[in-house]
Amino acid sequence: MTLSYRVMFVYLFLSFGVISCGKKPGKNLSRPNILFIMSDDHAYQAISAYDDRLIQTPNIDRLAKQGALFSNSCVTNSICAPSRATILTGKHNHINGKIDNRSPFDTTQITFPQLFQNAGYQTAMYGKLHFGNNPKGVDDFMILPGQGHYVNPDFITNDGDTTITGHVTDIITDLTLEWFREKRDKDKPFLMMYLHKAPHRPWWPNPKKFKEFAKKEFPLPETLFDNYKNRGTAAKTAEMNILKDLRYGHDSKIRPETMEEMVDLEPYVQPYNWGGNDGFTTSYVRFNSEQKTLYDPVIDSINIWFRNNWEGLTNKEKMKWKYQRYMQDYLGCISSVDDNLGRVLDYLDEEGLTENTIVIYTSDQGFYLGEHGWFDKRFIYNESFKTPLIIRWPNKIKSGLKITEMVQNLDYAQTLLDMAGIRQPSDMQGESLVPLLLGNKSEWTRDAVYYHYYEYPSVHMVKRHYGIVTEKYKLVHFYYDVDEWELYDRFSDLNEMSNVYNDPNYSEIKTKLKIELTELRNKYNDSRELDQYYIKKYLE
Numbered sequence: 001m002t003l004s005y006r007v008m009f010v011y012l013f014l015s016f017g018v019i020s021c022g023k024k025p026g027k028n029l030s031r032p033n034i035l036f037i038m039s040d041d042h043a044y045q046a047i048s049a050y051d052d053r054l055i056q057t058p059n060i061d062r063l064a065k066q067g068a069l070f071s072n073s074c075v076t077n078s079i080c081a082p083s084r085a086t087i088l089t090g091k092h093n094h095i096n097g098k099i100d101n102r103s104p105f106d107t108t109q110i111t112f113p114q115l116f117q118n119a120g121y122q123t124a125m126y127g128k129l130h131f132g133n134n135p136k137g138v139d140d141f142m143i144l145p146g147q148g149h150y151v152n153p154d155f156i157t158n159d160g161d162t163t164i165t166g167h168v169t170d171i172i173t174d175l176t177l178e179w180f181r182e183k184r185d186k187d188k189p190f191l192m193m194y195l196h197k198a199p200h201r202p203w204w205p206n207p208k209k210f211k212e213f214a215k216k217e218f219p220l221p222e223t224l225f226d227n228y229k230n231r232g233t234a235a236k237t238a239e240m241n242i243l244k245d246l247r248y249g250h251d252s253k254i255r256p257e258t259m260e261e262m263v264d265l266e267p268y269v270q271p272y273n274w275g276g277n278d279g280f281t282t283s284y285v286r287f288n289s290e291q292k293t294l295y296d297p298v299i300d301s302i303n304i305w306f307r308n309n310w311e312g313l314t315n316k317e318k319m320k321w322k323y324q325r326y327m328q329d330y331l332g333c334i335s336s337v338d339d340n341l342g343r344v345l346d347y348l349d350e351e352g353l354t355e356n357t358i359v360i361y362t363s364d365q366g367f368y369l370g371e372h373g374w375f376d377k378r379f380i381y382n383e384s385f386k387t388p389l390i391i392r393w394p395n396k397i398k399s400g401l402k403i404t405e406m407v408q409n410l411d412y413a414q415t416l417l418d419m420a421g422i423r424q425p426s427d428m429q430g431e432s433l434v435p436l437l438l439g440n441k442s443e444w445t446r447d448a449v450y451y452h453y454y455e456y457p458s459v460h461m462v463k464r465h466y467g468i469v470t471e472k473y474k475l476v477h478f479y480y481d482v483d484e485w486e487l488y489d490r491f492s493d494l495n496e497m498s499n500v501y502n503d504p505n506y507s508e509i510k511t512k513l514k515i516e517l518t519e520l521r522n523k524y525n526d527s528r529e530l531d532q533y534y535i536k537k538y539l540e
């Protein structure tokens, strides 16, 4: 055999070895595992890696320290099910059809877990999907029906429905860890979707956090007493003001009995939204007697304070009290999410899985924690438009990387597929974030994002709007029962307090942005006809 023949023989032998190895399941181990973690309504202001004024979240921060933190990550439509539809399909809502929480989702569409399953990944989903259907493309799942409950939650499973005693955040974690211990196929890479219900309204932390956080006091946001001057009709008519729209029972934990005792004080109580007995009771009736014993002392002290002091408070003081109650419960929920994330990260460490597992932490959207006097989300304004995004990928992403580019939940599906080496369908509308994660910024060309919110008229009454957001500006069109434009200068007006649409100094930029907005609508195939089509469907 001549030398060149021998070289060719060795080459063929080696390549055959590699190819045949590739068919063995064991070879898949080199493909990264993916742990996709999403909480519901988790504001970036409540993650200490973003902002440490309200709460410490050491475990989420651990991911940020070891991986990348996106400071300009946003959604395409700040509401639960539409955001999840965008994440799963990699398409805007006007394309995937899930424009609001109540519209149906066409389940013949491809969602990214199906592509992972087809590519040989073991797939699982535990927690809140909020999607109306059972998940597709997951080998194992246990999901909450709809919004689910905090205490003693029900679950939909492959083998029928079940109720589990305890607090939802702990339970979803227990189920996830149980899957890792008992069901994980060590010969396959995995895609695990670990999806929290917390910190969604109505905020019921576990009893320990409820007690701990009820004693805390939090700094007030600068714009808590916003009067919506210099904004349009939409901000003025939205029903998500902490003073006016948070409900005493449902949100602040005032018992129906307390309200009945205070009937003479009605003028002091009633101007703002009692909301009836149900709000408190629908959650409380789920507690067993042991749980009631744990929750009751805290609820009692809240109620005693309320009965003794409410009458004498000014509206400003009432606002502050409601804000503190809101933050105590909301942040108590977050603290559990963080503790439980710690349990999962520890498990990955203990099992030697950390190195080959990509961990993503995000929320389905951002949330108002008193900014502009609000709770809830929906608006294109910063606190609800932006959403946390942290990605850890050992040996690939530089520790402590900060990424400032504008990325969206639209990009997640393609990013995950790209990371796993699975083909990205050409009709997905996002972009893989892998170049940004690996530091190849020159490959990233996006300089504007598109946003479209639909759910109106509905709870919280946030008007329909779409807009373009660039690093410097935000141009928004509110439509349907108004025809109003707003323009914000993102550099000079960080809190978005002043609509400069009619300011002559911005007339040139306004014209330019309007053209860019039209181009973006064309690029993503959104149109006036589609706006009208979805309005018609909604009203039917």
Ligand code: SGN
Binding pocket: 040, 041, 079, 080, 081, 101, 130, 147, 200, 201, 202, 376, 459, 460
């Ligand atoms: C519930 C909440 C609302 C919230 C929507 C949508 N009320 O209706 O405050 O805006 O869900 O939230 S509550 O009765 O649950 O407190 S979403 O995250 O599912 O879009």
Ligand code: CA
Binding pocket: 040, 041, 079, 080, 200, 364, 365
């Ligand atoms: Ca949500």
